[in-house]
Amino acid sequence: MYYQLALVFVCAALGAWVSIPAVIRLAREKGLLDYPDVRKTHFIQTPTLGGVGIFIGFILSFTIFSTYDTNGHQLLGIIAAVIFLFFTGTKDDLVPLPPLKKLLAQLFAICLATFKGNVWLHGLYGLWGIDALPPVLAYTLTFFVYVVIINAVNLIDGINGLAGSLVFIGTLYLGFWFTLHDVQYLAVISFAVSGSVLAFLYFNFRTQAQVFMGDTGSLVLGFLLAVLCIGFIEHAHQQQVYSPGVAPAMAMAVLAVPLIDTVRVFIIRVMNKRSPFSGDRNHLHHSLLNAGFSHLQASGFLLVFQLLVLSSVSFLPDNAMHIHLYALIFWGIVLHLLLASLEKRHRLLIRQQSAASQQKTKHQKASSQPPAA
Template sequence: MIYDLFSNIYFLAFFSIVFSLLVSMRIYPVIIYLAHKKKLMDDPIERSGHVNKTATLGGIGMFITFSLAIILLGILTKLNQEDLIKLLSILGGIIILLFLGIKDDLLDLSPKKKFVGQIFSAALVVLCTDVRIESFYGMFGVGDLHYVFSVVFSIFIFVFIINAFNLIDGIDGLASSVAIIVNTSFGVYFAMNKEYLFVLVSFSLIGVLLGFLRYNLSRSRKLFMGDSGSLFLGFLLAYQAISFLSVNEMEQTAYTVSNAPIMVLAILAYPILDTVRVFIIRINNGKSPFSADRNHIHHRLLDNGFSHIKSTLIVAICNIFVIQIAFVLSDLYLTVQLYIISVVLPLICLFPFLLVQRNGKIKIEIPKL
């Protein structure tokens, strides 16, 4: 009887959110208590968006909750052997990144060691489960990709998205809110196509993030996800993005998206644009692209008088708007869509640079040249 209940994909999606949310609400307070007790706190520095010492290592709570959810619900859903192998590879990848993140949160870790761990975790999934980007859908005249190039390119995308989400985790609620938008977008698609494993990943992570937001936005019991959370989160979102492209290419897929690569760019719009932008600025200034600064879009919003919550809402709304534009463009040729989105995306996501809040009122000001 209970197995029949969990065979309903929409019940599974709903229960995944509720279960993860309820478990996370019990896990995060324990993490906060331990962080305070053992003084595992994040000290504010000049470029920080906070002024008080704050409990970090929220990623440990995210990992525990997410792992419990997909293992338990995976059993109740009776995943087939192929999906179980994929589930194990996901857990293997996030365990590696969790370890790296915890070490970086507590002791600092060199970018080189982070990259090695990210490449290894990505290769584990790509090589062992064959979840990879297999085609460019005809963009620039390129169709199916050679296996070796497909593997290398897929690993590169994993590493890029992992670092993109690590970089946007700069103000309260931002990384979590953007991740909820991404998970919802991919999760709905997977539910429509009855992809049980991916539905578990998407909606369980939504519940984990909703629970985390409760404490990340709290004033009295604030919690940061830290690198232990942002690396783990970026890995899972990259996994969903590439799985979305793979599922969309399958012949048995009931509901397909004609402009799948463009939709991935739109869904991941903010982290992609903000990361590329700050990399260009840092390299142009003769610095390492991984050197820390306050050149992110969310930092500009804070400097223009917006609170963390308002800054997060502005970025989230812009990201959703980009996704809607991708839907509107879906009937055009893919290359044309790419050109349009390449122009529209920066305009929309850079719009926050024109917003200024003074005396409680939001105004649009054109910067002086």
């Protein structure tokens, strides 16, 4: 099994690594570029559709190495949803779709994964003392979780290397977990995603990105990450790996940075009496850029923070009810306060430099004036 999963990873990485340069050339030839504007953080025209290369690497490895004997029905539902979201994201990258149409497309894909793929949450698994839920509430919860994760990945995709590196860490962690607990079909999905994303990061995680993943990549990756997290919660519960309430919290730890970012910007927008769905520059990566970080420094900072949260929560004892959830809330508050402090310190530094520059200019003007007769 380990040998096969290594091949899954390598095949996905090679498929994406070979495909992405062709995607970049095609995007430049056809003018399929992402143009800078006031909300974006890049300054030159950059090819989008990097998600096409991610999709090619993933689908190639997934179809070659998946086994359809025991989980064929589920895999067909998942792959149908991935293909549908791939074309939705591609359409949105070429001709932007209205938000409502994108949401409807997501809901259709979620239906395929939930009812055809049978990947859905049956309850809260001990979180807040709640276990199983009535079917209507369970399906509602499932749809909500899918939508939140898909859009959290989309929202965090704002600077070079950030979304891809967070997805890579999350899927690699889940891939090893599924391998250790013998959930082969989800392990194959995990390593196919992580391999294709690693190849994409070669072209994206640099000072000047050669390509962006676009909505083609963020929709597909967000959906697959949601499938893996829900599958993780389900199988952890079935195998009784954790105490009640721990599995959902561990899944949230895998998604710590995207979820903290989503919750944070929604709270800020509501406090500012704006629609929580309106665009702005209040994301975590925007705060780091405002604090003087470069793209790579900001991505590296949030990647280290994600690893810190995931490792710290993983080693917590699971005999204390909700300690993992409280730890996640603690880390979210710490990150928010740290970013606010860094921004404040940078603004103070800029004011001091500006004042010193003005004082120097006044001194130069005064010294250059001829003495009075």
